[in-house]
Amino acid sequence: MVDIVGFVEANLPIFIKILLFPGLLFIFGFVIFAVWYQRKYLARIMLRMGPVHCGKRLGWLQLVADAMKLLTKELIIPRAANKIVFIVVTFLLPVIPAAMIAVIPFAPGYVIYPASGYSLLLFFAISTLFPVVGILRGWAANNKFTIIGAFRMIYLDIAGEIPVFLASIGVMIWAGTYDLQKIVELQKGMWFVFPQILGFIVFFIGFLGMIEKIPFDIPTAESELVYGPNTEYSGAMFLNMMLSDYANVLAWTLLMITLYFGGYNGPTIFPNPIVNGAFWIIVKLLIAISILFTIMITYARLRIDQAIRMGWSYLLPLSLLNILLTIILKFFLFGGVV
Amino acid sequence: MSDMMVYRGNPFNEIEELGDGMFRLHMGPQHPISGQGRFIILTDGERVFDIEVDIGYSHRGTEKLLEHRTFIQGIVPVERMVMIDTANILMGYVGAVERILGVEPPPRANYIRTIVMEMNRIISHLYALGLLSESAAWNPAVFLWTTADREPFLDLLEMLTGARWSYSFFVPGGVRADIPRGFKERLLVTLDWFEKRIDVIEEAWIYNELFRMRTEGMGVVSRQEAIEWGVAGPNLRASGVAYDTRKNEPYAAYGELDFKMVTHTAGDAYARGWARVEEMRVSVDIIRQAIENMPDGPVRVRVPQRAKPGEALFRVETSRGEMNVYIVSDGKDKPYRVKISPASFRNFFAIEMIPKTQTVLLADAPVLIYSFDPWFLDADR
Numbered sequence: 001m002v003d004i005v006g007f008v009e010a011n012l013p014i015f016i017k018i019l020l021f022p023g024l025l026f027i028f029g030f031v032i033f034a035v036w037y038q039r040k041y042l043a044r045i046m047l048r049m050g051p052v053h054c055g056k057r058l059g060w061l062q063l064v065a066d067a068m069k070l071l072t073k074e075l076i077i078p079r080a081a082n083k084i085v086f087i088v089v090t091f092l093l094p095v096i097p098a099a100m101i102a103v104i105p106f107a108p109g110y111v112i113y114p115a116s117g118y119s120l121l122l123f124f125a126i127s128t129l130f131p132v133v134g135i136l137r138g139w140a141a142n143n144k145f146t147i148i149g150a151f152r153m154i155y156l157d158i159a160g161e162i163p164v165f166l167a168s169i170g171v172m173i174w175a176g177t178y179d180l181q182k183i184v185e186l187q188k189g190m191w192f193v194f195p196q197i198l199g200f201i202v203f204f205i206g207f208l209g210m211i212e213k214i215p216f217d218i219p220t221a222e223s224e225l226v227y228g229p230n231t232e233y234s235g236a237m238f239l240n241m242m243l244s245d246y247a248n249v250l251a252w253t254l255l256m257i258t259l260y261f262g263g264y265n266g267p268t269i270f271p272n273p274i275v276n277g278a279f280w281i282i283v284k285l286l287i288a289i290s291i292l293f294t295i296m297i298t299y300a301r302l303r304i305d306q307a308i309r310m311g312w313s314y315l316l317p318l319s320l321l322n323i324l325l326t327i328i329l330k331f332f333l334f335g336g337v338v
Numbered sequence: 339m340s341d342m343m344v345y346r347g348n349p350f351n352e353i354e355e356l357g358d359g360m361f362r363l364h365m366g367p368q369h370p371i372s373g374q375g376r377f378i379i380l381t382d383g384e385r386v387f388d389i390e391v392d393i394g395y396s397h398r399g400t401e402k403l404l405e406h407r408t409f410i411q412g413i414v415p416v417e418r419m420v421m422i423d424t425a426n427i428l429m430g431y432v433g434a435v436e437r438i439l440g441v442e443p444p445p446r447a448n449y450i451r452t453i454v455m456e457m458n459r460i461i462s463h464l465y466a467l468g469l470l471s472e473s474a475a476w477n478p479a480v481f482l483w484t485t486a487d488r489e490p491f492l493d494l495l496e497m498l499t500g501a502r503w504s505y506s507f508f509v510p511g512g513v514r515a516d517i518p519r520g521f522k523e524r525l526l527v528t529l530d531w532f533e534k535r536i537d538v539i540e541e542a543w544i545y546n547e548l549f550r551m552r553t554e555g556m557g558v559v560s561r562q563e564a565i566e567w568g569v570a571g572p573n574l575r576a577s578g579v580a581y582d583t584r585k586n587e588p589y590a591a592y593g594e595l596d597f598k599m600v601t602h603t604a605g606d607a608y609a610r611g612w613a614r615v616e617e618m619r620v621s622v623d624i625i626r627q628a629i630e631n632m633p634d635g636p637v638r639v640r641v642p643q644r645a646k647p648g649e650a651l652f653r654v655e656t657s658r659g660e661m662n663v664y665i666v667s668d669g670k671d672k673p674y675r676v677k678i679s680p681a682s683f684r685n686f687f688a689i690e691m692i693p694k695t696q697t698v699l700l701a702d703a704p705v706l707i708y709s710f711d712p713w714f715l716d717a718d719r
């Protein structure tokens with residue numbers, strides 16, 4: 001007989017991290033907030049009101065209503081689909097961004113999984129699973145739109161992830177560590193966006209590709225591919241897709257904040273360091289997604305060939321140049337000490 | 339086309355049939371961009387080798403319906419062809435009926451018709467620009483901006499005709515009502531506001547770098563091809579052909595007004611979008627001239643019930659291009675035969691021809707289609 005209660009009591013801090021903050025509850029809360037915020041924010045730009053019926057004028061209950069609707073809908077599985085893969089993928093997909101969030105520090109020493117000093121590498125290692133699961137869901141649905149979407153996803157992920165990784169190598173060299181915790185501590189004086197401005201530009205454009213939002217929502221391009229690899233999903237499975245989509249945005253935005261904008265660092269407002277760190281990271285997160293949504297509404301979608309050309313011919317050389325500049329700046333001008 | 343309509347159960351059977359990893363992608367009739375029709379796209383995943391436009395999903399037999407209605411009863415079925423462009427479509431029918439009845443509308447009615455038709459052209463072009471922006475993956479931002487910009491014009495039309503859309507305002511022999519009090523002042527204020535609004539749309543959208551990347555050099559129709567394929571309307575003028583029925587064969591009050599014809603030499607999707615923005619400026623100019631120079635007098639004359647045996651043809655420049663209406667009468671109060679040749683039908687033909695002459699990617703297909711501003715109900719009749 002396993003002593004569950006004893007096990008939980010012995011590991012209470014880690015359970016709180018996994019279940020409440022920055023684990024499940026935070027991710028769910030962020031996704032619900034982000035979808036609501038996106039709808040309201042974009043609606044104002046589009047001269048609309050956004051949801052106004054459920055939950056008074058703010059429409060804050062609209063997302064709950066939508067989730068209830070999707071959960072009670074019939075699950076339609078195409079006749080030609082590979083049923084097992086089709087269903088299993090929907091549960092695998094939200095796990096990947098959640099695992100990516102596990103290595104992000106939210107306060108001094110407050111990480112779900114510190115990865116013994118290699119957390120940045122682990123983040124990228126997990127993120128490479130996304131295209132694999134992506135092509136699985138495109139293939140399993142056995143539909144032309146999903147297959148095209150899945151292949152586009154792979155092209156885009158390879159063209160975007162390599163520049164992003166190389167740009168973050170600039171941060172690794174500047175900080176001299178793979179550990180996100182130490183990277184954040186080193187940004188107490190100055191955010192790394194200033195010495196790493198070229199790397200940040202490359203990272204940001206690649207980051208837009210990684211989260212697959214306009215102008216890089218090429219795999220799910222609505223005007224030609226309906227909803228890309230997710231086209232055939234309905235009901236609760238569609239809900240899982242939305243969850244993984246926005247959790248992915250959350251994970252990559254958190255990485256950007258951690259690498260370039262000082263992570264949880266900020267003026268002390270709350271005496272508790274964990275509350276203070278979480279407060280600042282959430283404030284930075286809100287600013288970041290507001291900028292993200294503004295970009296989403298003001299640009300057109302790139303074509304797949306234009307996006308790939310941008311990745312391989314501009315971002316990749318720039319990220320290599322950034323590594324060179326970082327080495328020169330750090331070891332020849334600053335003498336190896338940041 | 340018939341062999342494509344057979345449902346084969348497994349959608350991947352046709353990969354074996356077509357070979358080389360080719361398959362047919364059915365955009366529509368249930369697809370975010372298709373409208374009331376279908377585009378059958380032959381593709382290898384990214385390159386489009388052939389677009390087949392499958393029209394007829396909303397065929398209502400307008401021409402046949404007209405044979406069983408008196409001339410004035412035919413107004414309503416005709417204007418349902420393009421709801422967004424009712425005045426211009428209706429002008430074609432009413433003009434042809436007037437020719438076969440042998441009546442001439444009073445000059446004031448001609449000026450009122452011109453104002454209504456140009457307001458309708460602005461509304462239609464705004465809608466077309468919104469759809470073009472959505473096809474190039476704006477979130478519906480530009481679409482909703484242009485939709486909101488239509489509102490003052492719809493309000494003005496409601497003031498003048500009593501309805502926002504589909505107002506059956508033109509009748510054989512004139513228009514149903516004269517301009518109401520206060521209309522002119524309100525119209526001029528709206529035009530001043532709208533001219534500034536065009537600049538905003540142009541700056542936010544037409545000059546947007548990513549939009550230019552998507553549309554410039556894409557879907558090029560050369561001058562020669564445009565003439566051969568019978569491309570119509572702003573699409574034709576964007577290819578450098580100076581043909582506008584309002585200029586070349588003036589009707590209503592267009593012959594007495596001085597306006598310029600918008601032409602562009604590039605002939606690509608960007609030029610077609612740009613031509614529509616410029617045509618809205620020209621429309622504003624035409625409305626200003628028409629409201630200032632409007633003569634006094636009656637707005638409607640009595641017309642005979644029956645036409646003499648014979649035939650009549652009327653050309654009209656609708657928002658999507660030239661439309662021809664041909665009426666044959668055998669001396670009754672109903673037409674013997676009506677033939678309507680709409681502009682969208684010919685524009686669809688250009689959409690089919692473009693992938694045969696140049697490289698089109700799958701992502702280009704919606705932009706290509708909406709740069710022509712097609713309207714399935716127009717082509718279906």
